[in-house]
Amino acid sequence: MINPKQKGISDEKTKSIVMSFYHAIKSLGTALPTLLGVVLLLGLFLTLVSKQFIASVFTGELFRDTVIGSAMGSIAAGNAVNSYIIGGELMKEGVSLFAITAFIVTWVTVSIVQFPAEAAILGKRFAVIRNSLSFFLAILVSIATVTTLILIR
Amino acid sequence: MEILVEKKTKGGKYYGFYFLVAVIFLYFLLFFFDPEGAHNSLKVSGNIFIRIIPVLLLVILFMVLIDYFLHPKTVAKYAGKESGIKGWFFAISAGIISHGPIYVWYPLLKELRDRGMRSGLIAAFLYSRAIKIPLLPLMVYYFGALFVVVLLPYIVIASLIEGEIIEIIERRKR
Numbered sequence: 063m064i065n066p067k068q069k070g071i072s073d074e075k076t077k078s079i080v081m082s083f084y085h086a087i088k089s090l091g092t093a094l095p096t097l098l099g100v101v102l103l104l105g106l107f108l109t110l111v112s113k114q115f116i117a118s119v120f121t122g123e124l125f126r127d128t129v130i131g132s133a134m135g136s137i138a139a140g141n142a143v144n145s146y147i148i149g150g151e152l153m154k155e156g157v158s159l160f161a162i163t164a165f166i167v168t169w170v171t172v173s174i175v176q177f178p179a180e181a182a183i184l185g186k187r188f189a190v191i192r193n194s195l196s197f198f199l200a201i202l203v204s205i206a207t208v209t210t211l212i213l214i215r
Numbered sequence: 216m217e218i219l220v221e222k223k224t225k226g227g228k229y230y231g232f233y234f235l236v237a238v239i240f241l242y243f244l245l246f247f248f249d250p251e252g253a254h255n256s257l258k259v260s261g262n263i264f265i266r267i268i269p270v271l272l273l274v275i276l277f278m279v280l281i282d283y284f285l286h287p288k289t290v291a292k293y294a295g296k297e298s299g300i301k302g303w304f305f306a307i308s309a310g311i312i313s314h315g316p317i318y319v320w321y322p323l324l325k326e327l328r329d330r331g332m333r334s335g336l337i338a339a340f341l342y343s344r345a346i347k348i349p350l351l352p353l354m355v356y357y358f359g360a361l362f363v364v365v366l367l368p369y370i371v372i373a374s375l376i377e378g379e380i381i382e383i384i385e386r387r388k389r
Binding site: 078079081082083085086087089090092093094095096097098099100101102103104105106108109110142143146147149150153159162163166167170171173176178179180181182183184188191192195196199200202203206207210211214 | 230231232234235237238239241242245252255256257258259260261263264267271274275278279280282283316317318319321322324325326328334337338341342344345347350353354357358361362365366369370373376377380381384
């Protein structure tokens with residue numbers, strides 16, 4: 063015979079899981095228009111901005127190129143694999159490792175395309191501060207990395 | 216409530232919707248000037264969407280588990296004000312392990328923050344995602360093992376610095 067008290071607890075647990083599922087779907091549903099917008103924007107970016115265009119903006123001046131690398135990585139979007147491939151190509155073109163390092167770091171840590179989603183879900187102020195900090199930190203990471211490499215070599 | 220979290224206004228509630236409408240409008244414009252470009256962009260977006268579905272399902276699963284098992288007290292213990300080094304370790308490790316595009320993880324991070332996770336740890340999580348374990352062989356192939364060995368610790372340090380700065384800003388605003 064089933065203890066009515068136990069049945070009550072089990073019913074409560076099922077109800078609670080259903081509620082958790084409902085909360086998760088509701089939460090993701092609220093974010094869905096923003097996520098869809100970001101995916102559509104990514105499609106535009108990946109189709110309209112070529113690798114040649116990215117390579118053409120570097121000047122040859124070390125510090126300026128590092129800042130440009132950081133900026134290009136912030137604007138660029140998509141899978142990090144692409145940043146390594148483009149970075150590898152840029153290295154062949156003679157672009158400095160300072161710029162390439164900043165480029166591949168900001169590719170993941172800063173995102174102009176994904177900014178609307180981050181601002182909508184995590185808050186505009188948080189998104190502005192985090193992306194700005196990530197931009198400058200990428201320059202510092204690139205200087206620290208390449209300087210360490212020079213010292214080691 | 217965290218300082219860096221803004222109150223949801225009526226406009227903020229529809230922000231995502233307006234953003235989507237603006238992007239769709241861009242596509243309409245492109246259809247007039249470059250129909251092939253617009254078509255290709257849609258195709259690329261479709262492929263991206265199909266690719267993120269498994270990660271979205273994973274995120275839903277995580278959110279259900281968090282909602283069911285993780286009470287605010289537990290989140291506060293591991294990622295709240297008193298979490299200390301444990302919190303940083305948890306956030307950076309999770310960032311390194313996390314998979315898929317970042318925007319898919321935003322709702323989960325919001326959920327965790329609503330349950331007491333520090334904003335600094337969220338920033339550290341987002342920064343440490345620059346380390347992609349499955350992609351390390353490719354990074355080594357393009358830039359060499361030494362470059363990777365030097366870069367990765369600096370990314371971890373930058374994650375900590377960014378998180379700390381965000382927490383300092385938060386404390387000053389209070």
